[in-house]
Amino acid sequence: MLYQLAVPTPIEDVEELRVLEWHVAPGHAFAPGDLVVELETHKAVVEVRAARAGIVRSILAPVGDWQRLGRPLAVVSDTVDEPLPDAADTLAVMHVDFEVT
């Protein structure tokens, strides 16, 4: 199954944020608890960790790109061969754990 990795919500006071660093490259797998991406708010860093296993298929927001809360950052999937959709918006949102530090 395909999912979208979206900017988690809610983050207090934040409307949009900037991608600071990807920790999993396209085509690579992640396990539950893995740090997938770090996001930068106006005064904090948001660590986004996978709550399930999967594979990053396509990064939609590379480092330095901006995205609003709830909007997609990447397409992920359970297996490596599932064909990618045209748009990520309609995909189910993958559950993540996140911490604002």
Added chain:
Amino acid sequence: MSAAAPAPRVFFREAIGRALAEAMGSDPTLVLFGQDIGRFGGAYREFTGLFERFGAQRVRDTPVAEAAMIGIGVGAAAAGLRALVSITYMDFLMLGLDPLVNYAAKACYKTGGQVRVPLVVKATAGARGQGVAHSQCIEAWLMSVPGLTVVAPATVADAYGLLKSALRHDGPVVFVDHKRLYPTAGELPTDAAEVPFGQARVCRRGDAVTLVAHAYMVRVALAAADELAREGIACDVVDLRSLAPLDVATLAASVARTGALVTVEEGQATCGVGAEVAARVREARGGEPFRVARVAALPAPVSSNPILEAACLPDAARVTTAVRTLLS
């Protein structure tokens, strides 16, 4: 026409940081004073990197002593340096009003122009859940001080452009950075220009009513204008940017077209920015009639209770109600 690279998008704090870094790079006499502006990088991280780049001599952490901070800033500026003093909560600017008003603003007049005080007081204003003495917007108090320039950006580009102008000005400037603007981001071209004092910005065109605001309330006015547009009420929205001097010409020209003026501010209505705007437009318009309403904080302290805080402050709903009432 060649295709220009898209302007980089930055956080509000980064626009301030860039203006400070550029000014410090080009003017070796510029010194910064503030609480936690050194290694910590400032309460909103707007001073990040400056201590490492320019050192402890020029980026000076101070005690919690606003009267002394501004007093030292005034003295340093009068003695030949250029100073920026960061006041983390505008409420505590009250402690520094004596050196700011009685010395910095008057030095040029008292000395026949021989002593200039190139001082910027950056005062962070506005309510964000911190209670009666950490939430106030007192910029209207300062507008009546001869010799004092007061500016209040609403956007990333204006935060940069107004601060750059302030850091080149030869007299004291109060730069009001509203704390609710810090989470915002916006485009800041690599060749961004300074924003001159006394030039308002018309940020939305309409012919039914003129909405006038500054700082964070520009966003509230624009949200109200969006809602009113759906009802067929087209708002002219003017961002003051500069409170002293006021751009009366732009305000009067807008009201000449709309015939109705609604001012929006987070401070108090009594002797507020809106009162001054309305009076100045009235003088500029002579006998031409126009309708006026002011939207401001309720005449009560801003509570730390979030429900009471929201009840005290203007929001888009209060602005739209004021406009509908005025036009009905």
